[in-house]
Amino acid sequence: MSLCQPLDRSFFQLPTLELAKSLLGMLLVKETESGTASGWIVETEAYIGPLDRAAHSFGNRRTPRTEVMFGPPGYVYTYVMHTHCLVNVVSGREGNPEAVLIRAVEPCTGIELMFERRGKDKQLPDLTNGPGKLTKALGIVKEDYGSPIFEPPLYIAEGKKIHSIEAGPRIGIDNSGEAKDYPWRFWVSGNRFVSR
Template identity: 35%
Template sequence: MTKTLLLDYFDHRPTETMAQDLLGKTLLYHSPKGLVGGLIVETEAYLGQQDTAAHAFKGHRSQANEPLYGPPGTIYIYQRHGQFCFDIAVQAKDIPQGILIRGLEPTIGLDIMQQNRVRPTPYELTNGPGKLMQAFGIQDTTLNNQQMDHTPLTIDLDTYRLPQKIGSSARIGVRKNGAWVDKPLRYFVAGNPYCSKILKRDMDLNHFGWQA
């Protein structure tokens, strides 16, 4: 994906719109062990200075969250509760809004991801932000502040599936303080078993929530 496409895709649209539009797109990582990737099935939007749950709330800016202030397509990896999470800055430079990639349906390099993260239940392989980073083998912040068109971690906009239905809810794991905590800024492919916190009765094991 070229830089022009990244700028066109991530800039000039509401972050909430882009968080929903990313569902079904293919996230790829050219890892040292080989290519891994899959369809994005769950995202969360974070809306910068106004958002009480965002790392940039009230304009907070530090060396750690500086990637959020970068141009659209900038990688922001951070550690939370001992796990690494992957966020993408999606607005113009110095507008610190981002999208957290929360869940992934594996389609490429499944054997590599299983080696990186051994789980007894297949749907637990990448059904959370820390889990998918473990499966990819990304356990540091080396890629921080880089744009996705220049790194091994990128998004293929041309390889995608369309959700039958996009669900929304409050974000998961956010500290219960501030007016933005319960806003429905988490988006997911309804019925996809690789979404975090999905109940077994809600899983669509025939189509995984995708259109035919």
Template identity: 65%
Template sequence: MKPFERKFYYQPTLELAKALLGCLLVKETPDGTASGIIVETEAYMGPTDQAAHSFGGRRTKRTEVMYGEPGVAYTYSMHTHCLFDVVSGEIDQPHAVLIRAVEPFSGEELIAKRRPKAKNEIQWTNGPGKLTKALGITMADYGLPLDKSPLWITKGKDIEPEHITTGPRIGIQNTGEAVHYPWRFWVAGNKFVSPKTR
């Protein structure tokens, strides 16, 4: 499983958010390797997007990585969860794509051990905080390049355009008109997408 080269991530953010669907997200840890097929993403469009952490050009220790090259990991805490975004956009264009759900592909035993309270395998990875726990993605992965171990993305399944659905993003209340932007993308009919999406 050869990782995508960095040039893959230089696509326009909305195109990248769709191109990531069907791709395989892999994380190596001392406990083992687990992976999942990306089935849901959300695009965040930087300074002009009220829902983005970098809205208005906000530049903090947390958002700094988004101002660099695309194709690196942007991890951050949301409540008690670690969430994982792929940095997109060009340098000084702080865009990102949230990986919102994956379909487990390998390392299921390890995933089950990490998600003991999940009622079934669907709940292992059908949300952005769930999938990071399942795959072992943590805040320590902030800034890691996504074209080499231990965290990378590679070719998975081909998803035809007609099988991609789009709609408003989830959990971004109080963001003005941005709450309505159809910048969430998911694989139609996949049981691992977020419950609200299905």
């Protein structure tokens, strides 16, 4: 039994920069055998494929890892970076490999489960205020790769209205030339769960 209705797959057909902003406030939900956990998305980063030096698919680089990005929008792109699993939503037209990284969420349900997964000693904002933290807290794993983000067990549902969004350069991509300065990171103004 799903917590709430997943968004229709057509939602994910928005242009990538628009999708990155539209995802703010939406509810990211993961159902697992140990329970369901969810959080409102409060920070995202857009990666505009072939022309974006910071994107894994820069120059249309097609590898087993980036393959899902060449498919239709609305699918899960997970990868591991420094032992952390990161979760992205594939965006852009089919054949045009783009994606939106989910950088931070504000816990909604399953908070006890999040503390079990992340450590009882954590402060609440520290549970999910980063891309590797939120996947661990929600139970999102590399094996979620390629699944539709509009169907359980990992999906995005209608969330809450956001009143103010800010934009700035993306984080941790210093070696990507001019792309490091693109203002393609978006976050909910004043939200304490934003990564930094």
